[in-house]
Amino acid sequence: MTGRRRTRSTFLPGLLTRHARKGVLSAGAAVACASLLAGCGAVPGTTGDAGDGTITVMTWAPQSTKATNKPGMPAFAHAYARWINAKGGINGRKLNVLTCNDHNDSVAAAKCARRAAKENVVAVVGSYSQYADSFFPSLEGAGIPYIGGYGATNAEFTSPLSYPVNGGQPALLAGLGSALAECGPVALIRPDTIAGDQLPPLLDSGLKAGGHRASNDQRAAEDATEYDGQAARALRTTSTDRVDQGCVVPALGDRNGTFMDSFRRAREDYPEVRTATVLGSVDQTVIDATGGASGPYEGSYITGWYPVASDPRWEGMKRVIREQAFGDNRIDPADAGVQTTWIAYTVFRQVVESLGDGEVSADTVTGALDDGLKVTTGGLTPTLQWQFQDKLAAVGFPRLVNANVTLQVVREGRLVSARKGFVDTTRTLENADVNY
Numbered sequence: 029m030t031g032r033r034r035t036r037s038t039f040l041p042g043l044l045t046r047h048a049r050k051g052v053l054s055a056g057a058a059v060a061c062a063s064l065l066a067g068c069g070a071v072p073g074t075t076g077d078a079g080d081g082t083i084t085v086m087t088w089a090p091q092s093t094k095a096t097n098k099p100g101m102p103a104f105a106h107a108y109a110r111w112i113n114a115k116g117g118i119n120g121r122k123l124n125v126l127t128c129n130d131h132n133d134s135v136a137a138a139k140c141a142r143r144a145a146k147e148n149v150v151a152v153v154g155s156y157s158q159y160a161d162s163f164f165p166s167l168e169g170a171g172i173p174y175i176g177g178y179g180a181t182n183a184e185f186t187s188p189l190s191y192p193v194n195g196g197q198p199a200l201l202a203g204l205g206s207a208l209a210e211c212g213p214v215a216l217i218r219p220d221t222i223a224g225d226q227l228p229p230l231l232d233s234g235l236k237a238g239g240h241r242a243s244n245d246q247r248a249a250e251d252a253t254e255y256d257g258q259a260a261r262a263l264r265t266t267s268t269d270r271v272d273q274g275c276v277v278p279a280l281g282d283r284n285g286t287f288m289d290s291f292r293r294a295r296e297d298y299p300e301v302r303t304a305t306v307l308g309s310v311d312q313t314v315i316d317a318t319g320g321a322s323g324p325y326e327g328s329y330i331t332g333w334y335p336v337a338s339d340p341r342w343e344g345m346k347r348v349i350r351e352q353a354f355g356d357n358r359i360d361p362a363d364a365g366v367q368t369t370w371i372a373y374t375v376f377r378q379v380v381e382s383l384g385d386g387e388v389s390a391d392t393v394t395g396a397l398d399d400g401l402k403v404t405t406g407g408l409t410p411t412l413q414w415q416f417q418d419k420l421a422a423v424g425f426p427r428l429v430n431a432n433v434t435l436q437v438v439r440e441g442r443l444v445s446a447r448k449g450f451v452d453t454t455r456t457l458e459n460a461d462v463n464y
Contacts, residue, residue: 031230034464035338035416041068044220058107059433061078062187065454073218079446081121081122081388082121082122082123082124082449083117083118083121083122083123083124083150083152083375083380083388084124084125084130084147084148084150085124085125085126085148085149085150085152085153086125086126086140086143086144086147086149086152086153086155087101087102087105087122087125087126087127087128087152087153087154087155087369088102088127088128088129088130088137088140088152088155088156088157089101089102089127089129089156089157090129090130090132090133090156090157090278091129091131091154091377092129092131092132093131093132093133094251095132095250095281095282095283096132096156096158096250096252096281096282097127097132097282098156098178098363098365099357099358100353100358100360100363100365100366100369101154101155101156101178101365101366101368101369102127102128102129103353103356103358103359104154104348104349104353104359104366104369104370105125105127105153105154105369105373105430106125106127106435107121107348107349107352107356107359108123108125108348108352108361108369108370108373109124109125110352111305111348111351111352112373112377113249113414114140114351114352117370118377118380118381118382119380119383119384119385120279121388123382126143126144126147127150128140128143128144130156130157130163132158133159134159134161134162135144135162137158137159137162138162138163138166140157140163140250141162141163141164141165141167142166143165144166144167144170144172145167145169145170145172149172149390150172150388150390150393151172151173151174151175151208151376151390151393152167152172152173152174152175152177152374153369153373153376154175154176154177154368154369154370154371154372154373155174155177155178156177156178156180156365157178157180157181158180158181158221158223159181160180160181160182160183160184160187161181161183164183164187164189164190167187167189168187168189170187170390171188171189171190171390171391171394171441172189172390173189173190173390173393173394173397174187174189174191174366175193175372175375175376175379175393175397176191176192176193176198176368176369176371176372176373176375176376177190177192177292177368177372178364178365179192179194179195179196179197179333179368180197180225180311181196182226182425184196184427185198185420185424185425185426185427185428186425186426186427187427188416188427190427191397191414192200192427192428192429192430193368193371193372193374193375193405193409193412193430194333194334194368194371194409194430195333195395195428195430195431195432195433195453196428196455197223197226197227197230197279197306198230198425198428198431198453198460199308199331199333199428199430199431199432199433199453199457200232200306200307200308200331200332200333200432200433201230201231201233201234201279201331202231202233202234202237202432202433202453202456202457202460203230203234203331203433203435203451203453203456204231204234204239204277204304204305204306204329204330204331205230205233205234205235205236205237205240205243205456206234206235206237206451206453206456207210207229207234207304207329207331207435207446208234208235208238208240208275208277208304209234209235209238209239209240210238210239210240210272211240211272211273211274211275211302212245212266212268212269212272212273212274212277213244213263213265213266213268213269213274213275213340214231214235214240214243214266214272214274214275214277215243215244215246215261215263215265215266215274215275215276215277216228216231216243216244216245216246216277216279217246217248217255217258217276217277217278217279217280217287218246218247218248218279218280218322219247219248219250219279219280219281219283220247220248220249220250221250221372224247224279226249227279228242228243228245229460229461230457230460230463231243231277232460232461233456233457233460233461234456236459236461237455237456237459242264242278244266246258246261246262246265246267248283248287250280250281250283251283252283252286253286254286254289254290255283255286255287255290255291256290256293256294258287258290259287259290259291259293259295260290260294262276263276263291263294263295263297263298263301264298264326264357266301266371267298267299267301269346273299273300273301273302274301274302275301275302275303275304276301276302276303276304277290277303277304277305278291278303278305278307278309279305279306279309280396281308281309281372282309282386284305284309284310284314285317285318288303288318288324288325291303291324292318292323292324295324302327302328302329303324303325303328304328304329304330305330306330306331306332306366307330307331307332307333307364308332309362310325310328310330310361310445311337311360311364311443312337312362312442313360313362315438315441315442315443316441319441320441321440321441322441323441325438325464326438326439326440326441327437327438327439328437328438328444329435329436329437329446330435330437330438331421331431331433331434331436332364332433332434332436333364333367333368333409333433333434334364334367334371334408334409335407335408335433335434335436335445336436336444336445337361337362337367337443341406341407341408342367342370342408344370344374344406345361345366345367345370346361348370349361362443363441367408371405371408371409374403374405374406375403375405375412376393378401378403378404379393379396379397379401379403380393382396382401383396396412398414399418400413401413409430409432410430410432410450412429412430413429414427414429415429417460419454420454420457420458421456422458423457423458423460425457428457431452431453431454431457432450432451432452432453433450433451434447434449434450434451435447435451
């Protein structure tokens with residue numbers, strides 16, 4: 029069944045603020061202690077004032093499904109924990125990582141969140157799920173922050189307990205649209221899902237900024253085994269302009285390769301068109317597997333959140349992989365999910381370090397983030413700082429603090445930078461015609 033997009037308010041949900049919630053909890057705790065005539069100990073899953081103890085977090089992602097799979101994210105989270113613990117932990121505290129398979133399913137995603145609450149984790153870090161409406165209620169009810177989610181859903185940019193490290197699909201598609209403004213007709217092939225419904229207006233915001241008309245929106249099954257019909261339709265749509273070469277934009281996640289197989293067979297009967305997509309749908313492994321320089325991605329523009337995988341700024345992440353996950357083929361340093369997980373744990377580490385010898389709990393982690401902590405990521409992102417509502421609140425993204433993207437291109441079969449530095453899509457998104 030296909031869901032439809034629901035209208036969202038641009039204001040944050042009506043939850044208690046952190047300070048109000050803390051006051052309520054403190055008062056409740058005092059009453060409970062008095063009634064029990066006993067001292068209150070540390071809450072399970074948190075650490076007290078001493079420098080010892082264990083910090084428990086969770087990372088989840090879909091694995092072994094017929095659609096999108098991100099096994100490298102939980103695998104890297106375990107590798108990171110081994111690496112940081114080998115160095116003495118964070119402020120002398122051991123990091124314990126729990127992982128969960130959301131099975132690309134709303135029920136399973138909700139179970140992961142309930143398990144996180146039951147296990148008293150202090151944060152969910154570097155995770156992927158398309159079912160934010162299923163998992164956020166449990167996290168918000170337990171006061172558990174969601175740090176560095178993949179950015180797959182709109183709710184990650186609206187929940188007051190979400191702390192995204194990238195601009196998600198909004199920034200990627202807005203940046204890609206700007207890069208494709210010189211194309212002829214543009215066709216977007218995207219999943220026929222609620223998450224997929226969010227994509228056309230974002231791509232169109234970038235196209236509009238460059239003076240281009242809106243894309244042709246083509247829905248497709250997320251888990252199809254072939255896309256012959258969609259490929260032929262996309263080629264017909266983008267071949268109507270005899271002057272400007274058209275552009276085909278598949279945004280089907282793990283099914284992009286399946287679409288490109290169909291596209292490669294069909295394109296022989298049509299004029300030449302360009303392809304373009306977003307990182308996460310295509311990486312160097314996919315480019316190699318589809319023929320490299322002779323494949324369908326040659327010359328394609330691809331927008332990403334971070335520098336290319338060969339950039340020296342990724343050395344810290346690659347060191348973790350070499351030392352703790354060498355030979356684990358689930359972990360690809362060029363995968364955007366693995367990269368996001370590294371950045372998310374970089375953020376979490378700095379949050380815990382900022383707490384010094386104090387308590388590490390879901391509330392103190394949230395408090396540090398809400399109180400204006402600035403986090404650096406070695407140049408992989410701008411300095412990150414989350415505010416109650418940021419610049420993009422007016423268009424429904426109050427938690428989006430990093431709208432930067434990188435523009436990459438496939439040249440001679442290699443994914444390389446097409447433009448130096450980052451492209452800030454904030455203004456483009458401010459003018460986006462979205463209604464969430």
